[in-house]
Amino acid sequence: MSELRFEQVSVRFGGRHGMTAVDGVDLTVPTGQVVGLVGESGSGKSTLARAAAGLTPLTGGQILFNGQPLRPKRGERRPLQMVFQDPHSSLNPRMSIGESIAEGIPRAGRGGAAGRRSEVQRLLGLVGLDPQRAFSYPGQMSGGQLQRVALARALAGQPEVIIADEITSALDVSVQGTVLNLVRDLQRELNLSMLFISHNLAVVRYVADAIAVMYLGRIVEQGPAEQILSDPQHPYTKDLLAAVPSHRSPSLTPVNADPAVQAVNDAEPTDPHHLPSGCRYHLRCPIGPLVLPGRDICREVDPASDGNRQAAACHFVGELLTSGKAGIL
Amino acid sequence: MAARWLAALKTPAGAVSAAMLFLVLAMAVIAPILWTGQAEEINTRAILQGPSPEHLIGTDSLGRDLFFRLLVATGLSVKLALAATGIGVTAGLVLGVVPSLLSRRIGRLVTAFVNIAVAFPGLLLAMFFAVIFGVGQTGAVLAIGLATAPSFARLTQNLVATQSERDYIAAAKLAGVGKVQRLLRHILPNIAEPLVVTATIGAGGSLLAFAGLSFLGLGVQPPAYDWGRLLNEGLNDIYVNPLAALAPGLAVVIAGLAFNLVGEAVAETLGTPMPVSGRGAAPQRVPQASTAKPYTAAEPSTDGADSKAVLTVRDLFVSFPGPAGPITPVRGVSFSLARGEAVGVVGESGSGKTQTALALAQLVEHPGNVSASRLEFLGQDQLSSPSRARRQLLGTSFAMVFQDPMKSFNPTMRIGVQLAEVAQRHLGMNRRQALARAADRLRAVRIPAAERRLRQYPHEFSGGMRQRAMIGMGIMGNPDLIVADEPTTALDVTVQQQVLRLLSSIKEENHVAILLISHDLTLVAQVCERVLVMYAGRIVEDLPASDLAGRGMHPYTQALLAAVPDMETDRDRPLAVVPGRPADPSQVPVGCAFASRCPKADDQCTREDPQLVEREDGHRVACWHPSRGTGRERVSVELKLHAVALQGEAS
Numbered sequence: 008m009s010e011l012r013f014e015q016v017s018v019r020f021g022g023r024h025g026m027t028a029v030d031g032v033d034l035t036v037p038t039g040q041v042v043g044l045v046g047e048s049g050s051g052k053s054t055l056a057r058a059a060a061g062l063t064p065l066t067g068g069q070i071l072f073n074g075q076p077l078r079p080k081r082g083e084r085r086p087l088q089m090v091f092q093d094p095h096s097s098l099n100p101r102m103s104i105g106e107s108i109a110e111g112i113p114r115a116g117r118g119g120a121a122g123r124r125s126e127v128q129r130l131l132g133l134v135g136l137d138p139q140r141a142f143s144y145p146g147q148m149s150g151g152q153l154q155r156v157a158l159a160r161a162l163a164g165q166p167e168v169i170i171a172d173e174i175t176s177a178l179d180v181s182v183q184g185t186v187l188n189l190v191r192d193l194q195r196e197l198n199l200s201m202l203f204i205s206h207n208l209a210v211v212r213y214v215a216d217a218i219a220v221m222y223l224g225r226i227v228e229q230g231p232a233e234q235i236l237s238d239p240q241h242p243y244t245k246d247l248l249a250a251v252p253s254h255r256s257p258s259l260t261p262v263n264a265d266p267a268v269q270a271v272n273d274a275e276p277t278d279p280h281h282l283p284s285g286c287r288y289h290l291r292c293p294i295g296p297l298v299l300p301g302r303d304i305c306r307e308v309d310p311a312s313d314g315n316r317q318a319a320a321c322h323f324v325g326e327l328l329t330s331g332k333a334g335i336l
Numbered sequence: 337m338a339a340r341w342l343a344a345l346k347t348p349a350g351a352v353s354a355a356m357l358f359l360v361l362a363m364a365v366i367a368p369i370l371w372t373g374q375a376e377e378i379n380t381r382a383i384l385q386g387p388s389p390e391h392l393i394g395t396d397s398l399g400r401d402l403f404f405r406l407l408v409a410t411g412l413s414v415k416l417a418l419a420a421t422g423i424g425v426t427a428g429l430v431l432g433v434v435p436s437l438l439s440r441r442i443g444r445l446v447t448a449f450v451n452i453a454v455a456f457p458g459l460l461l462a463m464f465f466a467v468i469f470g471v472g473q474t475g476a477v478l479a480i481g482l483a484t485a486p487s488f489a490r491l492t493q494n495l496v497a498t499q500s501e502r503d504y505i506a507a508a509k510l511a512g513v514g515k516v517q518r519l520l521r522h523i524l525p526n527i528a529e530p531l532v533v534t535a536t537i538g539a540g541g542s543l544l545a546f547a548g549l550s551f552l553g554l555g556v557q558p559p560a561y562d563w564g565r566l567l568n569e570g571l572n573d574i575y576v577n578p579l580a581a582l583a584p585g586l587a588v589v590i591a592g593l594a595f596n597l598v599g600e601a602v603a604e605t606l607g608t609p610m611p612v613s614g615r616g617a618a619p620q621r622v623p624q625a626s627t628a629k630p631y632t633a634a635e636p637s638t639d640g641a642d643s644k645a646v647l648t649v650r651d652l653f654v655s656f657p658g659p660a661g662p663i664t665p666v667r668g669v670s671f672s673l674a675r676g677e678a679v680g681v682v683g684e685s686g687s688g689k690t691q692t693a694l695a696l697a698q699l700v701e702h703p704g705n706v707s708a709s710r711l712e713f714l715g716q717d718q719l720s721s722p723s724r725a726r727r728q729l730l731g732t733s734f735a736m737v738f739q740d741p742m743k744s745f746n747p748t749m750r751i752g753v754q755l756a757e758v759a760q761r762h763l764g765m766n767r768r769q770a771l772a773r774a775a776d777r778l779r780a781v782r783i784p785a786a787e788r789r790l791r792q793y794p795h796e797f798s799g800g801m802r803q804r805a806m807i808g809m810g811i812m813g814n815p816d817l818i819v820a821d822e823p824t825t826a827l828d829v830t831v832q833q834q835v836l837r838l839l840s841s842i843k844e845e846n847h848v849a850i851l852l853i854s855h856d857l858t859l860v861a862q863v864c865e866r867v868l869v870m871y872a873g874r875i876v877e878d879l880p881a882s883d884l885a886g887r888g889m890h891p892y893t894q895a896l897l898a899a900v901p902d903m904e905t906d907r908d909r910p911l912a913v914v915p916g917r918p919a920d921p922s923q924v925p926v927g928c929a930f931a932s933r934c935p936k937a938d939d940q941c942t943r944e945d946p947q948l949v950e951r952e953d954g955h956r957v958a959c960w961h962p963s964r965g966t967g968r969e970r971v972s973v974e975l976k977l978h979a980v981a982l983q984g985e986a987s
Contacts, residue, residue, distance in 0.1 A: 047829070048799075060510055061510075085510060087510075089507070089510055092503075097502075097503035097506075099504045099521075099522050099526065100526065101525045102521070110513055111512075149917040164510070179685055179855070180899060181684060181895065181896060181899050182914070182918065183899065184900070184913045185911075187901070192910075208829070209901045209905065212901070212905075213901040213907055247829060247830065250830045250833045252859055252861075253904065258862060259833060259837050259840060259862050262837065272834070275798045275801055276799075276828065276831065
């Protein structure tokens with residue numbers, strides 16, 4: 008059992024004129040599953056990750072690990088670990104690789120210096136690095152290798168949940184694949200639960216069992232990966248999917264014949280400091296009030312996901328499937 | 337760290353100042369042991385004498401030899417200065433570090449206290465303490481020490497704060513490392529260098545301050561003496577024996593300079609990156625373009641139609657001086673661009689794609705050297721034309737779009753003014769015409785409410801809008817070429833599509849050539865007709881964009897495509913992997929740069945660098961074993977076998 012559950016989690020920065028980066032998020036990472044979290048910059052996905060790791064205090068709600076709040080004591084095993092985006096910044100440049108990894112090994116139940124050394128060797132082997140690398144310093148290694156080290160350090164804490172925050176976006180494309188393969192293998196081998204955050208839908212699609220889509224601090228849609236990808240319910244998810252380029256059919260998304268639809272397609276991202284009333288997506292929504300007349304409800308009422316299959320927070324989920332399809336695709 | 341300090345000592349300024357400091361410190365230790373007797377011997381028959389062979393700088397009112405007194409005083413002067421610095425550094429460190437250890441409220445209180453103390457003038461603080469602690473050595477040491485503490489505390493606080501935000505501190509927190517341990521093991525070692533440098537410079541300052549206090553009579557009291565004291569006493573007789581006052585002054589200057597210069601010299605070397613040492617083979621020295629053999633075998637077919645070409649590049653080299661010979665990020669790139677053609681340049685970091693773009697825009701920074709056997713833009717030779725003519729042509733017909741538009745706009749000027757400037761300078765428009773043109777151009781890049789937007793500052797634009805404005809600035813004139821370097825990398829996917837669509841519509845409407853630089857093959861294929869794949873400073877393949885999927889001939893092109901997941905990638909198989917690490921421009925091997933990562937590499941590949949040869953119409957490849965039609969699956973199997981083989985060799 009290693010389930011991570013977010014219950015009505017909110018994170019707010021700044022005082023009166025601050026902004027709510029995460030707003031009432033409910034999300035569950037089931038045991039041994041990978042949940043992919045996608046969304047644009049400013050959607051709050053990294054804040055959610057840092058909150059889960061205890062690096063950012065919550066303003067509201069709670070984060071439960073197996074039904075209990077996470078409060079690890081010193082020297083104990085840390086069941087939740089995080090891997091960061093930039094490995095050059097997430098490893099201390101003045102500590103050897105071995106020292107950095109050894110730091111993550113819990114003190115309890117480890118047999119002294121020799122035990123630590125052999126554990127470091129084991130972990131380096133686990134992430135496919137030469138155990139001799141323990142004596143190298145971060146400056147002597149490439150980005151891909153460093154990200155492996157960062158993974159090894161996270162694994163040193165014997166975690167059950169790993170939070171991976173954009174772990175491949177700072178890497179070169181030829182190296183990205185090795186890290187993704189490794190993450191997938193380790194996740195399956197060790198039966199880890201994982202929250203995998205990325206802005207790259209193709210990468211998320213490759214590793215995730217379930218996908219949650221975040222927009223301006225809210226999760227607007229979540230469900231099994233295949234369903235989200237093949238049958239998106241929320242217009243934002245649909246727009247995201249349409250924007251992903253493909254090897255096979257490399258062409259730009261065509262200009263929409265309807266000028267109103269094109270106008271919302273070209274609209275600026277909404278400023279998270281000045282959230283719109285009603286549905287947060289209505290200013291960019293191709294089936295929203297700016298395109299279809301009479302949809303004032305989107306301007307006025309904030310849609311909540313009402314327990315439907317994929318939990319999409321949209322007033323017109325049903326209609327999207329019928330009338331919406333012709334309008335967008 | 338030790339290596340950096342040693343490197344600092346090897347610079348001329350560092351060596352001289354280190355020698356000076358060594359002398360001063362040696363004197364401080366030796367002089368009191370050897371010459372205290374001579375310095376304190378009272379000789380009533382030789383009172384207030386001038387310089388003589390017996391007394392080099394004369395004697396004082398008790399007939400004591402001033403030269404020896406000066407030497408012996410080094411001990412006390414340096415000792416007190418170091419003691420004061422020690423107090424200052426310790427107090428500063430404690431005050432600087434405390435906010436990160438204690439609760440937020442107490443931390444804020446300490447920070448506020450330090451801020452007030454910093455605002456308080458140091459010398460005033462010293463005099464204030466001198467009054468509290470009484471006139472004398474102890475008081476003065478405490479006074480100067482505590483007076484230097486606030487600024488040191490402020491520096492420490494700032495350094496600690498910057499390091500605390502780094503991810504490795506967050507990682508240590510997650511690993512269960514306590515606050516104190518985080519400070520001692522992670523933060524302090526990473527901020528030690530600037531702190532030590534500041535402390536060294538501070539010691540020079542303390543020396544000076546102490547001399548000042550003693551001179552004023554607030555520091556060392558007789559019968560003890562330091563340089564400031566000697567200066568004070570010598571000043572009484574300055575008309576009789578000027579050396580008696582000048583010599584201690586000179587000593588203060590020399591010792592102070594020694595401390596300061598050592599600090600500065602080290603600070604300067606810390607600022608420059610350390611050369612990477614001890615990594616593999618020596619880099620290949622790349623010949624300059626003048627001596628490089630022209631790629632005659634690889635002239636592209638567009639050569640005959642050069643009159644139509646917007647841009648012609650032959651054997652472009654860009655090199656920078658490096659610690660172990662020149663680093664050459666671009667090594668002989670040749671291509672041409674026709675009017676209205678969109679060409680993509682794809683490569684990983686270190687492939688030289690950005691340097692190529694900068695060379696075309698004549699923006700390679702100073703130590704860099706650009707050479708080519710031919711570099712023509714709109715028929716104008718960019719290598720020999722007078723710089724004014726070049727600037728005029730580039731200003732009107734060449735546009736560049738960078739990855740981060742925030743850095744390419746001046747943050748303190750309104751967008752409209754910045755756009756209008758282009759038209760005023762290069763098109764000879766007056767201000768009103770220029771602003772009208774700017775509004776028109778913003779509308780052309782589909783920025784709503786263009787007139788209002790003109791009056792806004794760059795920070796009021798979102799990332800995508802800023803990139804559009806940047807493109808709008810590019811088309812203020814009537815450019816024939818737009819070079820866009822990773823224009824959408826900093827943008828979200830939905831916005832990415834908007835910007836790309838904009839670029840391609842500008843291409844269609846205005847018949848502009850586009851050079852789109854990116855690490856993302858699929859993205860480039862969306863906009864471009866032709867793609868140049870770069871690896872380690874060379875073009876390894878030049879192919880029609882429609883051939884990318886499955887018809888690439890270079891193993892690197894195939895591997896890149898196979899290694900990047902897309903929405904059709906088989907989720908049940910592992911991704912194809914390119915073994916090894918991306919090319920390092922400072923270490924280019926003799927043969928094919930990709931050989932060490934290539935599943936097809938043989939002896940020839942490691943010996944000889946393949947030339948870019950035209951294999952079929954409009955498809956050039958630089959590979960000894962080009963092949964076509966290996967599907968994604970086969971590439972991935974080949975790569976995997978290769979990776980396994982490499983691992984076997986390594987272990």
